[in-house]
Amino acid sequence: QQQVKQSPQSLIVQKGGISIINCAYENTAFDYFPWYQQFPGKGPALLIAIRPDVSEKKEGRFTISFNKSAKQFSLHIMDSQPGDSATYFCAASRGGGAGSYQLTFGKGTKLSVIP
Amino acid sequence: GAVVSQHPSWVICKSGTSVKIECRSLDFQATTMFWYRQFPKQSLMLMATSNEGSKATYEQGVEKDKFLINHASLTLSTLTVTSAHPEDSSFYICSAGGGGSAAGANVLTFGAGSRLTVL
Numbered sequence: 001q002q003q004v005k006q007s008p009q010s011l012i013v014q015k016g017g018i019s020i021i022n023c024a025y026e027n028t029a030f031d032y033f034p035w036y037q038q039f040p041g042k043g044p045a046l047l048i049a050i051r052p053d054v055s056e057k058k059e060g061r062f063t064i065s066f067n068k069s070a071k072q073f074s075l076h077i078m079d080s081q082p083g084d085s086a087t088y089f090c091a092a093s094r095g096g097g098a099g100s101y102q103l104t105f106g107k108g109t110k111l112s113v114i115p
Numbered sequence: 116g117a118v119v120s121q122h123p124s125w126v127i128c129k130s131g132t133s134v135k136i137e138c139r140s141l142d143f144q145a146t147t148m149f150w151y152r153q154f155p156k157q158s159l160m161l162m163a164t165s166n167e168g169s170k171a172t173y174e175q176g177v178e179k180d181k182f183l184i185n186h187a188s189l190t191l192s193t194l195t196v197t198s199a200h201p202e203d204s205s206f207y208i209c210s211a212g213g214g215g216s217a218a219g220a221n222v223l224t225f226g227a228g229s230r231l232t233v234l
Contacts (some may be wrong), residue, residue, distance in 0.1 A: 036225075043121070043208045043225035044159070089158060101147050101212030101223050107158045 003027055006090050006106025013113050019077040021109045023090035026071065030092040034103070035064065035075045038087045047088070048075070080113045087111070117143050119211045121226025128199055129234055136194045136229045138209030144189035145211035149223070150182070153206045165192050189213075199233040206230050 005024045013019045025033075034049035050057045050064040050073065057064045063076040077084055087110045091103040118141040128134050138148060147166050151159040163179075165171040165186035173179045181203075183195040192211075196203055208228040 034223075041206075041228070041230070043119075043210075043228045045225065046222070049222075101210075102149070102161070102164060103223060105158050110156070 003104045004090060004092050004106045006109060008109060009107070010110045011112070013080045013111065015080060015082060015113055015115050017080050017113075019080045019084065019111055019113070020074060021088055021090070021111070022072065022074045023092075023106050024070075024072045025092050025104075027092070027094060027104075028071070029094040030104075032093045033064070033066065033073050034091050034093075035062075036089045036091060036105075038089065038108075044089060077111075080111075082113045082115055085111055085113050117211075117213075117222070117224040119145075119209065119224045119226040121209055121229055123229055124227060125230040125232075127232045127234060130200050131198055133195055133197045134199055134231060136196075136207055136209075136231075138192045138194070138211065138226050140190045140211040140213070140224070143211075143213050145192075145213045146189065147212040148186055148192040149210045149212075150184060150192075150194050151208045151210070153208060153228075155206075159208060162194075196231065199231070201233045204231055204233045 003026050035047045036044035037047045038044040048059050048062045050066050052068050061078045066073045087108045089108045090106040093103050120139045122137045150162045153159050162177045163171045163173045165184045167186050167189050171184035186192040206228050210223045210225045
């Protein structure tokens with residue numbers, strides 16, 4: 001049973017456009033929702049993360065929108081650039097506290113930003 | 116910020132040999148480290164969770180005698196692929212918890228990954 005569903009699997013966006021990636025989760029115990037960016041041949045890097053007590057978090061061109069009642073969260077990349085072309089993974093973890101690091105990952109979205 | 120160093124970044128070995136991959140947290144103490152396997156164009160598959168000073172917890176379907184994990188200190192975990200075969204060829208990634216700046220933050224920092232090719 002996949003606990004975090006991510007869509008779309010791939011996304012092509014024109015430079016300057018908005019990239020939107022969606023994730024839905026099932027486990028209401030999840031309380032931490034990070035997004036990771038991965039370039040080919042590299043490990044994932046934390047991009048931005050949110051907790052359920054807020055509905056939106058913005059860092060530069062990256063925004064997470066969180067809908068607790070719908071159990072959904074999404075990543076918006078404004079003014080998408082070719083350098084944003086990468087695979088993006090949403091994830092979720094539960095339990096809070098310093099010891100709760102185990103992440104459940106979505107299947108990933110390959111983003112291609114074309115000039 | 117928190118940095119996790121993974122070494123080697125790529126390794127080629129002959130079938131039947133063993134390969135060790137190291138994962139180090141450089142500027143923080145990692146109470147928990149995770150090992151993942153990633154196939155091309157796929158998500159990360161959690162292999163095992165290791166806590167310093169205790170035995171690793173392996174995910175279902177992962178052979179613990181095949182993938183030996185040691186977490187001897189708060190800054191080092193190792194994954195040894197024993198008697199490697201071509202089907203073990205993959206991208207192995209480690210992550211370490213404990214590098215978050217906020218108390219209770221579930222921050223995981225990932226290594227750059229290790230590409231294993233078994234001939």
